[in-house]
Ligand SMILES: [Zn+2]
């Protein structure tokens with residue numbers, strides 16, 4: 264009796280018989296083409312694709328704080344400008360009130 268793997272050959276090396284099946288792409292591979300990664304069997308192509316995706320995620324995470332910091336600085340400058348002019352405007356009003364109404 265032979266298992267399903269006995270009839271299968273490696274996707275990269277058709278002359279070699281497959282020893283394992285990649286759970287990610289479901290293709291058969293020989294012992295040279297498939298490796299164990301984080302306790303899971305994975306072929307070289309899927310391993311490369313997975314690490315490329317992880318690199319993208321890393322770059323996204325790295326660039327996020329920079330954008331947030333820029334937004335925070337812009338918001339800070341806007342708030343400071345608003346409060347500065349609002350403060351000047353409000354500090355000038357009481358004097359006019361005192362001069363015009365309260366002390367008369
Ligand atoms: Zn694969």
Ligand SMILES: [Zn+2]
Nearest residue numbers: 273276293296
């Ligand atoms: Zn192979």
